[in-house]
Amino acid sequence: MSRLRLKDLRDLSVIVVHPPDADGKALMDQLKRIGCRAELMWPPAKALPSGTDVVFAGVFFESQGALASMLRKSEKPGPTVIGVVNYENPAMIELVLDINAFAVISKPVRTFGMLTNLVVARSNWMQAADFHDKISKLEKKISGQKKIAKAKSILMEMHKISEREAYGTIRAQAMGKRISVEEMAVAIINANELLSSRPDDV
Incomplete structure (x- = not known):
């Protein structure tokens, strides 16, 4: 401190x-x-x-x-x-x-x-x-973990794979694209929302 x-x-x-x-x-x-x-x-x-x-x-x-x-x-x-x-x-x-x-x-x-x-x-x-800086970092970390959890859930349901395999897929994709795991998770969430939307919603 x-x-x-x-x-x-x-x-x-x-x-x-x-x-x-x-x-x-x-x-x-x-x-x-x-x-x-x-x-x-x-x-x-x-x-x-x-x-x-x-x-x-x-x-x-x-x-x-x-x-x-x-x-x-x-x-x-x-x-x-x-x-x-x-x-x-x-x-x-x-x-x-x-x-x-x-x-x-x-x-x-x-x-x-x-x-x-x-x-x-x-x-x-x-x-x-x-304290404010520490709280901001914790909030950012929690937000990132929530996004990763949501992305894992999407992959698990889509490909019928385990949570460990879903995280491995996200991590491998992130490394291949040279972005963070959180950024890859956001990309998966956005892609899923786009594919799940009905033509009338677009």
């Missing part, structure tokens, strides 16, 4: 989505002390700059729609979002959850705690990204 090192923070591209007030300046100053490549943006743009790693997002009711829209349009898997709030109540918590924040810092912004929040949020983001 990926692990964040403190020296990796210097390679992060950080966007601070916040008005250029005292809190916005404090955020920028501390990020520059940490060594991040930071840029202040206000109001929220239609999209984040390409390659954005982290977003410190000022959470305001009047700009929440634009902020959420900008983050949804970001490159996948999306940046690490840290909310910046000036008070705490159920409505504000809902706004923070809406932008999928990994951490929250309060205003007035202080230097203490920013580094910890950045490291914890980025580490949790990396862990979530690893």
Whole structure:
């Protein structure tokens, strides 16, 4: 599993989505002390700059729609979002959850705690990204196994052969055509559907 090192923070591209007030300046100053490549943006743009790693997002009711829209349009898997709030109540918590924040810092912004929040949020983001990647690979593997099982079933019924013989046929055909077993299985399924369709269905 990926692990964040403190020296990796210097390679992060950080966007601070916040008005250029005292809190916005404090955020920028501390990020520059940490060594991040930071840029202040206000109001929220239609999209984040390409390659954005982290977003410190000022959470305001009047700009929440634009902020959420900008983050949804970001490159996948999306940046690490840290909310910046000036008070705490159920409505504000809902706004923070809406932008999928990994951490929250309060205003007035202080230097203490920013580094910890950045490291914890980025580490949790990396862990979530690893889990997402593993889940995607498992889903792809399961999908491939289902296609192979269906192709085997088609061959077993069509040629009255065993499951082992059906898989051997698929594998041999795949090797001969220099494609994967899954791709060969899809070809068999598609061919069977084409041959099974009635003239009226075409």
